[in-house]
Amino acid sequence: MRQHRDPAGPASRVRDLWLLTVDERPRLAVALGLSASGAAVALCQPVVVNRIISALADGASVAPGLVWLLVGLMVTGAAITGTGDCVLAVLAERGALRVRRDYLASVLRLPMWWYTRHPVGDLVARSGSDVDTLKYALSSGFVDILGNGVLVVGATIALVVLDPLLTGVVLALVVASAAVVAVASPRIRRAVREAQDGVGRLGAAIQQSVTAMPIVRPYGGTAQAEARAAQAATGAYRAGVRAARMQAVVAPVSAVVAQGSMVALFLIGGWRVARGELTLADLLSFALFLSMLVTPATTVIGAVLGLQQALGSLDRVREVVDVPRAAGTDDDVAAPVRAGAVDLVLDDVGYRYPAATRTALEGVTLSIPAGSRVAVVGASGAGKSTLFALLLGHAVPCCGSIEARLPGEQTPHADLRHLVGYVDQSVHVMPGTVRENVTAGRPDTPDQVVWDALDRVGLRDTVERLPGRLDAEVGEGGAHLSGGERQRVAIARALAGERPVLLLDEPSSGLDQDSECRVLAAVDAVARGVTVVTVAHRRSTIRSADRVLVLAGGRLVADGTPAEVAHALPHDRFALPEV
Ligand SMILES: Nc1ncnc2c1ncn2[C@@H]1O[C@H](COP(=O)(O)OP(=O)(O)OP(=O)(O)O)[C@@H](O)[C@H]1O
Ligand SMILES: [Mg+2]
The missing domain is CATH 1.20.1560.10 (ABC transporter type 1, transmembrane domain)
Structure with a gap:
């Protein structure tokens, strides 16, 4: 490394x-x-x-x-x-x-x-x-x-x-x-x-x-x-x-x-x-x-x-x-926004953080067909966010490969980084206005698209009340918004980005039940062909997925339909009454 x-x-x-x-x-x-x-x-x-x-x-x-x-x-x-x-x-x-x-x-x-x-x-x-x-x-x-x-x-x-x-x-x-x-x-x-x-x-x-x-x-x-x-x-x-x-x-x-x-x-x-x-x-x-x-x-x-x-x-x-620039940072704006549906193929992927004593991910091999709804499950520290970091290109696997392929093809199609919309687990807003936060990197996005995305996550009313509306500054770290509002801004950005893969790292952890239902329905409604991979902690989200990946200690310990992986779920967390 x-x-x-x-x-x-x-x-x-x-x-x-x-x-x-x-x-x-x-x-x-x-x-x-x-x-x-x-x-x-x-x-x-x-x-x-x-x-x-x-x-x-x-x-x-x-x-x-x-x-x-x-x-x-x-x-x-x-x-x-x-x-x-x-x-x-x-x-x-x-x-x-x-x-x-x-x-x-x-x-x-x-x-x-x-x-x-x-x-x-x-x-x-x-x-x-x-x-x-x-x-x-x-x-x-x-x-x-x-x-x-x-x-x-x-x-x-x-x-x-x-x-x-x-x-x-x-x-x-x-x-x-x-x-x-x-x-x-x-x-x-x-x-x-x-x-x-x-x-x-x-x-x-x-x-x-x-x-x-x-x-x-x-x-x-x-x-x-x-x-x-x-x-x-x-x-x-x-x-x-x-x-x-x-x-x-x-x-x-x-x-x-x-x-x-x-x-x-x-x-x-x-x-x-x-x-x-x-x-x-x-x-x-x-x-x-x-x-x-x-x-x-x-x-x-x-x-x-x-x-x-x-x-x-x-x-x-x-x-x-003098540090060589990270790959993919010079062409953000020119990146293809929507390059068609892609399959994600991971082959024996492993990763160890710098100076860490143990690997955060090891031997992860899987293939996610275009348009899948995938839930990633695992205890805290199991490697869920690390898996996303690798898919986003934030970190380079120390072994194995990650590719985005057109369905049915065997060769890499495009740099995965440009195909992924992402909601981070803790960082939800960037410096700037509400509009800049939703359009991120595509300043020519019409206001109608921005309002539509805000509407889908239930933020239209909130933003209409802000001084300056779409031009309102979100403040340092989103200080002018509530925690759940920041999270919904992040989801609106992912929806408006129209990318063929959405990675959502605990996208609804800060939301009340109504907002969560609304947001998850909005994510569910995104066009066909979009692959949605969600780090999920609720049984309802897991149950609605086509496929569940269970991680434990950095390894993929189960991969199948919700019913197939039920035995491998960490029961102390997922046996809670459904909400
Ligand atoms: N920057 C880092 N440097 C060193 N180790 C890290 C770093 N980030 C995460 N780790 C370690 O890597 C392992 C996997 O972390 P990861 O963030 O992927 O867990 P997670 O499954 O997303 O957990 P959570 O549900 O708590 O978010 C953990 O043991 C964690 O301590
Ligand atoms: Mg995490």
Whole structure:
């Protein structure tokens, strides 16, 4: 069952971050150009100031043009900087949007087992705080490195030309600081990754507790839920502090480089000037170029640290984006809605959940002819829902095969997933309106069909009373509807879907007797040729089936008409008085 194993997490490299900017390169170039122009304009200002002061010192009048030039340079510099910042900010947002779109496209198409292994809150956190951390890298990070890298290289060449010995001393300091950054970087990245994992766990803890609130509160479980979330928050805090400490060690390194190079410059340079090996003018030029090296070098160090943080987050995003999409998730809308009646053929089907110690299904062989009314019976945990999960393609059998065949044919006809309408045992509504819930994946379904399906499950009156009627939102998890209404919305969806196979997992467990009769009659009335497989717990449903499958401990222990399998039914449950 290779598909169940979590692959080793991705180890992103800076190149992967750079590749994320592929659509934004022209904007990056503009931002870089603006940053260079801003620097050039800033460099001109001291020259003009120098001219003005020289003129004043000479007692000459200052040409108004020079003053206007200075004002112009300041305004232009500010405008260029502002524009550059804006371009970078937009770039960061565009990059984040692109990453989020890719993430969204993947997170909704993961194999089903993935969702059972990764809490929803963590999946949400990845699209939020992790992508936010990526923003800097996608914009300023590269501009800082590229723009300042050029300055560092240029200033270094000028320094080498002016004085190789002094340059050697300064470069030794820069290399030493780079070594400190190189050693600290992977640790910072690890700590940031752990902090983000902690944020993910916190999101998961909150989401799980809020979802379970209707039972958390009556049992006084709030403090327990809070402690669980607080534990995750503390984990994020500890990792965050570790990352901050590491950065606090690394950041002063650049200050040491700046101060150390100045000290070296004045000690060694002054000594060399005194010995006549260096002119004072060269020493001053050296100092000027040195300042043009140190500040950009500090920025580059900061940017490298920023990229390390981003790499930790990119790993978390890629853990989702790199997962191969589950089969059949890209063509939901194009799926054939009604492909004609089909036989279902299962041959020696088995399944074991990831990390489970025993199989949930084993050696299930059966054939269900098109148009059958089948009841699946078995004690809790017998494997009924698992059988449905395999028929739906939510899980892949670890052995055997499941096929949908045209009646009388021996070869698979179509992907079973597209032929099945389904009512889940516990999840009944999806986010959106009543209409969206009933039409699911077929937005062009006429309202008449929707109302008809609602009518058949006895929901027409309820929906007519809702504000917005078919456009009423069902709320988080269907919170605006009662439990039985949610279940009936799910059945209406299955009926309106007009698929040749209906799988109903305890479709009437939450309904009163009248509603149940109505719903089961509606299911019974669906067109001929439709196969209906129902997980049933009531004798009345079992009795009305053409065929009953009895599961026990994951095995098919009986298969026949209700009378034929009567001996195999779990009597403690089915010997109840008929309702
Ligand atoms: N995601 C899972 N991971 C591990 N084991 C699971 C998972 N889901 C179900 N199981 C186990 O597989 C077995 C079959 O479960 P299944 O949900 O198919 O039972 P069921 O017949 O539908 O029961 P019920 O009538 O209570 O709904 C059970 O032992 C259950 O504990
Ligand atoms: Mg079940």
